[in-house]
Amino acid sequence: MQTSSxxxxxxxxxxxxxxxxxxxxxxxxxxYILPALLIYGAFMLFPLGRAVHxxxxxxxxxxxxxxxxxxxxxxxxxxxxxxxxxxxxxxLMFFFAILPVCIGLVxxxxxxxxxxxxxxxxxxxxxxxxxxxxxxxAVTWRQIYAPDGLLNSALRAVGLDAVTxxxxxxxxxxxxxxxxxxxxxxxxxxxxxxxxxxAKIPVEQYESAxxxxxxxxxxxFSITVPSVRAETTVALTLTLIASxxxxxxxxxxTRGGPGYSTTVPSYEVYRRAFELGQVGSAAAVGVxxxxxxxxxxxxxxxxxxxxxx
Amino acid sequence: xxISPFERFANYAIxxxxxxxxxxxxxxxxVTAFGPASASDARVSMWHPENFQAAxxxxxxxxxxxxxxLVAVIVVTLTVVLSSLSGYAFGTMRxxxxxxxxxxxxxxxxVPAEVIVVPxxxxxxxxxxxxxxxxxxxxxxAQSVAFGxxxxxxxxxxxxxxxxxxxxxDGASSRRILWSVLLPMGRPALTTxxxxxxxxxxxxxxxxxxxxxxxxxxxxxxxxxFFQGQYTQGTALLAAGAILVALPVVLLYIxxxxxxxxxxxxGAVKE
Numbered sequence: 180m181q182t183s184s185x186x187x188x189x190x191x192x193x194x195x196x197x198x199x200x201x202x203x204x205x206x207x208x209x210x211y212i213l214p215a216l217l218i219y220g221a222f223m224l225f226p227l228g229r230a231v232h233x234x235x236x237x238x239x240x241x242x243x244x245x246x247x248x249x250x251x252x253x254x255x256x257x258x259x260x261x262x263x264x265x266x267x268x269x270x271l272m273f274f275f276a277i278l279p280v281c282i283g284l285v286x287x288x289x290x291x292x293x294x295x296x297x298x299x300x301x302x303x304x305x306x307x308x309x310x311x312x313x314x315x316x317a318v319t320w321r322q323i324y325a326p327d328g329l330l331n332s333a334l335r336a337v338g339l340d341a342v343t344x345x346x347x348x349x350x351x352x353x354x355x356x357x358x359x360x361x362x363x364x365x366x367x368x369x370x371x372x373x374x375x376x377x378a379k380i381p382v383e384q385y386e387s388a389x390x391x392x393x394x395x396x397x398x399x400f401s402i403t404v405p406s407v408r409a410e411t412t413v414a415l416t417l418t419l420i421a422s423x424x425x426x427x428x429x430x431x432x433t434r435g436g437p438g439y440s441t442t443v444p445s446y447e448v449y450r451r452a453f454e455l456g457q458v459g460s461a462a463a464v465g466v467x468x469x470x471x472x473x474x475x476x477x478x479x480x481x482x483x484x485x486x487x488x
Numbered sequence: 489x490x491i492s493p494f495e496r497f498a499n500y501a502i503x504x505x506x507x508x509x510x511x512x513x514x515x516x517x518x519v520t521a522f523g524p525a526s527a528s529d530a531r532v533s534m535w536h537p538e539n540f541q542a543a544x545x546x547x548x549x550x551x552x553x554x555x556x557x558l559v560a561v562i563v564v565t566l567t568v569v570l571s572s573l574s575g576y577a578f579g580t581m582r583x584x585x586x587x588x589x590x591x592x593x594x595x596x597x598x599v600p601a602e603v604i605v606v607p608x609x610x611x612x613x614x615x616x617x618x619x620x621x622x623x624x625x626x627x628x629x630a631q632s633v634a635f636g637x638x639x640x641x642x643x644x645x646x647x648x649x650x651x652x653x654x655x656x657x658d659g660a661s662s663r664r665i666l667w668s669v670l671l672p673m674g675r676p677a678l679t680t681x682x683x684x685x686x687x688x689x690x691x692x693x694x695x696x697x698x699x700x701x702x703x704x705x706x707x708x709x710x711x712x713x714f715f716q717g718q719y720t721q722g723t724a725l726l727a728a729g730a731i732l733v734a735l736p737v738v739l740l741y742i743x744x745x746x747x748x749x750x751x752x753x754x755g756a757v758k759e
Contacts, residue, residue, distance in 0.1 A: 204583050207662060211577035212589065215570035215633045222608065222630035223596050229607035240610055286506065293499035303745050304507050307514070310741045310748060312691040314709040315734040318716060319517045322723055329516055367510065372753055424600050427693035431713060445602045445694075452606045453698065465603030472598050 227469075234463035239456040251463035260439050261464065264447045267354055268423060271443065274358025275365050275422030276415055282362075283369035283414065288403045290370075291377040292385075302374070305367035313364075317431030320360045321347065324432075347433050353441045357425075357432055365421060369414040376410030377403060408482075416479040420472050444468050521727035529724075536724065543715075543728040552711030553732070555621075556690060559707055562625040563689040564682055567632040571681070574633070575640020576666050580652060590641070596634025601627070601694045609698050623699040624707070628692060632685045643677035644670065680751035683744055687737050708733045 234251050238244030255261045290298060308316065323329045324346035331343040346356040380402065388398050404411075426445040429435060435442035435450065442450075444464050452461035524530035525539055544550055577583070578590050608627055612618045647670060655665045671678070696707045706714070712733045716726055741748050 205581040205662070206583060208577035208581040208583040208586070211573040211581075215574035215593075215637060216589075218566070218570065218626060219593065219596060219630045219633050222627045223599060223604060223634065224592070226604040226607045226611070226627075227599055229611060230603045233607055286502070289499055289502055293496065295496065295499050295503060297503070301503050301507060302749065303742075304510055306745070306749055306752075307510060307738070307741070309752065310687060310737050311734050312693075312709050312737070314691075314693055314712050315517075315730045316513075318712060318726060318730040319513045321716075322520060322727065323513060323516060329512075363510070363513070368752065371749060375753055420598075420600075424602065426602065427709070430693070430697075431716065445600070448602045448606060449694070449698075452609070458606060458610065461606050462603075465600075465606055468600055469598070469603045472600060476598055 230462045230465055230469075233459055234466050236459040238458045240452070240458045241456075244459065247459070251460045252467070254460060255464065255467060260442065261444075261447060261460075263439055264442045264444050264464075267441060267443050270354055271358050271361060271422045271425060272419055274355065275361035275425075276418035278362050279365040279369040279418055280411060280414055282366050283373050284404060284407075284411070285399075286366075286370045287373035287377050287407075288399055291374055291380075302371055306371050307367065308364045309368050313427040314431055316360060316364060317428050320363075321432055324356055348437055350437055350440045353433055353437060357428060357441055360428060360432070361422060361425065365418045369418060372414050373407055373410050376407035380406045412479045412482045416475055419475050423468055423472060517727045517730055520723055521731050523724050523727075525722055525724040539724050539728040540732065543725045543732065546725065547711060547715040547729045549708065549711055549729055549732050552706050552708045555705050556708040558621060559625050559628070559696070559705075560686055560689045562621070563628045563632060564685050566625075566629045567636045567685050568678065568682060570629070570633050571636025571640045572666070572671060572678070574637045575642075576644055576670065578637065578641040579644025580647075581662075590637075593634050593637045596631060597638060599631075599634075601631065601692075605694055605698045612699070619700050619702050619704055621705050624696045624705050627695050627699070628689055632688065636681055636685065639681050640674075640677065643674050647673070676747075679744075680747045680754075683740065683747050684751045686740070687748075690737050 233244075235246060235248060236244035237247045237250070255265065290301070325331075326343075326345045330346065334340070334343050344352065347353050349356075384402050384406075385398060388402055393401070424445055425443055426449060429441060429443055429446045430449070433441040435446050445468060448461045448465045448468070450461075451457040451464065521539055522536055523539075524532075524534060524536055525542070529536060574593070578586060578593075604627060608623075609618060612623050617623050651669060651673075652665055655669050660668070690707075691709060692707070693709050693713075696705065696710050697713075700706060700710075703710075703714070712726075712729050715729050
């Protein structure tokens with residue numbers, strides 16, 4: 180982090196105290212902030228408050244709503260579909276966050292230590308999925324997963340006809356199949372982030388480890404992985420949050436199907452609010468997603484602070 | 489450090505395998521897009537660049553891309569202007585309540601579109617704003633301004649304070665300091681922010697889906713979604729449409745990939 184905390188800033192400014200009065204407030208600051216705050220307040224803070232408000236009502240979006248207290252929230256535990264959606268989110272977290280971080284750690288470790296050519300090109304390539312619209316990613320992978328798509332053709336070509344199937348149409352396979360798309364998208368970001376962290380590890384650490392007789396695997400676990408703890412936590416936050424916001428991917432690949440086998444919280448928000456007319460319930464699910472994102476960010480911030488202290 | 493030939497070979501092997509895994513889906517969509525759209529086309533030739541023109545017309549991508557450009561221009565312009573102003577105040581001025589106000593903006597970086605879009609739709613419907621360009625653009629401005637304020641505050645805090653002091657001694661007003669000193673110097677920070685906000689806006693799906701139910705202000709990603717719904721058979725045209733949607737950001741990425749990667753990583757580390 181480059182930013183200094185407000186506290187150190189205040190003391191640091193003491194050096195300039197001679198040239199400017201120390202305690203004069205610049206009230207014009209409010210005028211600079213006002214335009215941003217107006218749009219931000221109207222289109223972010225106000226709807227956020229309204230979402231919390233709506234989540235306590237049973238409302239179909241047309242007639243008058245009924246206040247039902249925490250019932251919409253209790254439904255998240257009680258309603259089988261909603262519960263399933265949150266369980267699916269956990270499964271996707273594995274594919275969007277845990278798997279990319281594991282792959283990224285190994286990849287970044289190899290690439291940082293290796294003096295291979297073409298590393299910048301490689302970095303550009305692995306990061307590419309991150310900039311392609313999720314809709315386009317979804318269209319692409321639907322074609323790969325299609326019954327006569329690339330994956331099945333490849334399996335047939337090597338004689339594994341028994342394994343071929345409609346990957347997105349299979350109750351048990353559809354969710355991991357969608358998850359692997361997430362792995363494809365997220366691994367590049369994680370790898371590049373970890374490479375940046377590993378580039379800062381002093382070479383002497385590895386040299387002394389080698390002198391102590393450590394092999395590459397010992398080195399990986401006792402030097403490389405602990406040194407990039409801050410980067411790992413950042414990568415985890417970003418990808419965990421990404422896994423909770425998988426709406427476009429689900430909308431474009433499976434629409435939550437087959438059955439409800441791939442429905443996720445963000446898709447339930449859409450379905451409940453705009454297809455089923457359960458606006459209050461949709462708001463409650465939305466608020467829950469937001470709370471989970473806050474908690475993840477908070478935990479990771481704590482971990483980050485501890486590792487930098 | 490010395491690396492054995494075996495290790496070197498293994499490294500190249502891994503690089504190539506990973507690159508292949510990443511690029512195979514990209515290649516698949518390219519091959520499909522240039523491939524024959526029907527069995528009768530297949531008899532003529534295997535190379536069909538006219539698919540793009542067909543998709544452009546049949547999928548109405550011309551219209552959707554125009555909407556996307558309009559939305560992107562509104563969101564990027566407003567975000568850059570508003571965030572520069574607010575970031576300037578947070579980064580260089582002292583005023584009561586600056587810390588809580590700043591945390592209020594920070595909150596917006598974490599709030600997902602899923603939660604705001606439900607009440608926004610019903611409230612904007614009641615005041616007749618749904619199905620306007622503003623219903624599509626302004627919620628995205630709000631999201632981007634949260635990030636932009638944070639981003640620009642970081643830049644303004646990093647500026648050497650003696651620059652500002654010197655300008656002040658020369659009698660420059662705070663508006664002039666921002667406009668003639670700090671913003672010209674901050675071009676890298678501004679470029680990175682512009683690039684990121686453009687990408688997020690161009691690729692956004694949920695907000696335009698909900699906020700323009702009639703489809704009058706359908707952006708390119710939505711156009712692709714509806715195209716997929718209509719043409720379940722025509723994979724070649726669908727692939728061509730997908731490439732049209734992805735192309736502006738991918739081209740920008742290839743030209744400005746340093747800004748992209750740096751921006752994504754810095755934004756990530758600072759979040």
